[in-house]
Amino acid sequence: xxxxxxxxxxxxxxxxxxxxxxxxxxxxxxxxxxxxxxxxxxxxxxxxxxxxxxxxxxxxxxxxxxxxxxxxxxxxxxxxxxxxxxxxxxxxxxxxxxxxxxxxxxxxxxxxxxxxxxxxxxxxxxxxxxxxxxxxxxxxxxxxxxxxxxxxxxxxxxxxxxxxxxxxxxxxxxxxxxxxxxxxxxxxxxxxxxxxxxxxxxxxxxxxxxxxxxxxxxxxxxxxxxxxxxxxxxxxxxxxxxxxxxxxxxxxxxxxxxxxxxxxxxxxxxxxxxxxxxxxxxxxxxxxxxxxxxxxxxxxxxxxxxxxxxxxxxxxxxxxxxxxxxxxxxxxxxxxxxxxxxxxxxxxxxxxxxxxxxxxxxxxxxxxxxxxxxxxxxxxxxxxxxxxxxxxxxxxxxxxxxxxxxxxxxxxx
Numbered sequence: 001x002x003x004x005x006x007x008x009x010x011x012x013x014x015x016x017x018x019x020x021x022x023x024x025x026x027x028x029x030x031x032x033x034x035x036x037x038x039x040x041x042x043x044x045x046x047x048x049x050x051x052x053x054x055x056x057x058x059x060x061x062x063x064x065x066x067x068x069x070x071x072x073x074x075x076x077x078x079x080x081x082x083x084x085x086x087x088x089x090x091x092x093x094x095x096x097x098x099x100x101x102x103x104x105x106x107x108x109x110x111x112x113x114x115x116x117x118x119x120x121x122x123x124x125x126x127x128x129x130x131x132x133x134x135x136x137x138x139x140x141x142x143x144x145x146x147x148x149x150x151x152x153x154x155x156x157x158x159x160x161x162x163x164x165x166x167x168x169x170x171x172x173x174x175x176x177x178x179x180x181x182x183x184x185x186x187x188x189x190x191x192x193x194x195x196x197x198x199x200x201x202x203x204x205x206x207x208x209x210x211x212x213x214x215x216x217x218x219x220x221x222x223x224x225x226x227x228x229x230x231x232x233x234x235x236x237x238x239x240x241x242x243x244x245x246x247x248x249x250x251x252x253x254x255x256x257x258x259x260x261x262x263x264x265x266x267x268x269x270x271x272x273x274x275x276x277x278x279x280x281x282x283x284x285x286x287x288x289x290x291x292x293x294x295x296x297x298x299x300x301x302x303x304x305x306x307x308x309x310x311x312x313x314x315x316x317x318x319x320x321x322x323x324x325x326x327x328x329x330x331x332x333x334x335x336x337x338x339x340x341x342x343x344x345x346x347x348x349x350x351x352x353x354x355x356x357x358x359x360x361x362x363x364x365x366x367x368x369x370x371x372x373x374x375x376x377x378x379x380x381x382x383x384x385x386x387x388x389x390x391x392x393x394x395x396x397x398x399x400x401x402x403x404x405x406x407x408x409x410x411x412x413x
Contacts, residue, residue, distance in 0.1 A: 007139075033078050044152045056184075057168075072166055079173055094130065097125065110133035123384075123389070195370045198372035199350075200374070205351065210281070250262050258284075339396055
């Protein structure tokens with residue numbers, strides 16, 4: 001099957017995760033894609049294939065070389081972001097992209113313009129897939145799934161390609177920070193793994209943000225506005241005041257590269273009660289602690305100013321920077337760089353301005369750097385993916401496997 005057809009089939013499943021659900025997976029529709037993948041994996045000769053009670057899909061491409069080489073795992077996630085709809089996606093295929101502005105949806109005045117989205121310059125001449133401007137695309141992370149499954153199909157059709165066991169897993173709920181909540185490391189049984197959840201196909205990442213969620217709850221004092229003087233405390237106004245007291249330069253729209261940020265992801269309330277939800281991120285944990293202290297400082301200031309405990313701040317760790325784990329396994333980074341050079345890619349060592357399942361997995365005992373998929377502008381209608389890069393991603397995985405078992409045969413493409 002062509003990789004583009006495989007990808008288009010996967011994005012036809014609406015797999016949006018739900019940040020407010022307490023079930024695993026957070027949405028039943030993720031399981032529908034998981035069950036489809038289970039059947040496809042069995043057709044392609046994988047063994048020990050199953051989807052567990054938590055919606056995680058596992059499978060093994062069995063060794064055909066008497067177990068020579070490392071047992072390598074490849075992981076991608078099935079869910080799409082809650083930030084934009086993933087229902088009824090209508091992909092548009094553009095052959096040999098010419099570098100010009102792309103009309104996604106003229107009535108809605110939505111365009112992909114390389115002057116704004118500079119990654120388009122990297123895919124000139126490529127076949128690409130875009131949205132129609134009404135939904136996200138789902139390349140995050142169905143491009144990763146398509147690359148892994150296309151690799152599996154190649155190995156199924158080419159038994160002469162020698163390899164050790166290859167472990168594959170597809171997780172739900174990565175987008176809501178719960179992708180590895182029930183991941184069974186022993187069952188997966190890999191020496192190390194790679195998530196395919198990045199952007200440009202030459203990306204190689206082993207640093208990610210340290211991440212916390214911060215929730216600010218505010219209790220106001222509701223009084224009829226006609227008699228409110230010196231009595232009312234408007235919780236909604238207090239919420240706005242709280243946000244304005246945070247360092248403005250730490251908002252995402254002013255940050256890049258290794259800069260940390262706080263992002264107000266939700267605000268709701270009225271005079272009586274208000275709530276703010278933030279994600280707080282930084283690659284350096286000491287800097288992250290300073291950001292968290294800003295929240296505590298503002299809480300103390302406002303409660304002192306009003307003479308009441310009106311503001312409550314709660315914090316929850318989501319994931320940590322996997323760099324401190326991966327730096328103990330330099331070989332799993334170096335062999336990707338070698339494989340990239342072998343297939344004509346110039347490695348882009350890039351810090352992840354976000355997180356992946358690999359961050360938590362690394363701390364759980366499974367070192368897990370992240371690879372690119374050829375997708376860009378995730379979580380919204382400007383998302384697109386390069387078919388050309390996805391094909392190169394399959395070649396990269398095969399070269400990585402080939403080098404690992406010292407197989408000198410040429411990989412035909």
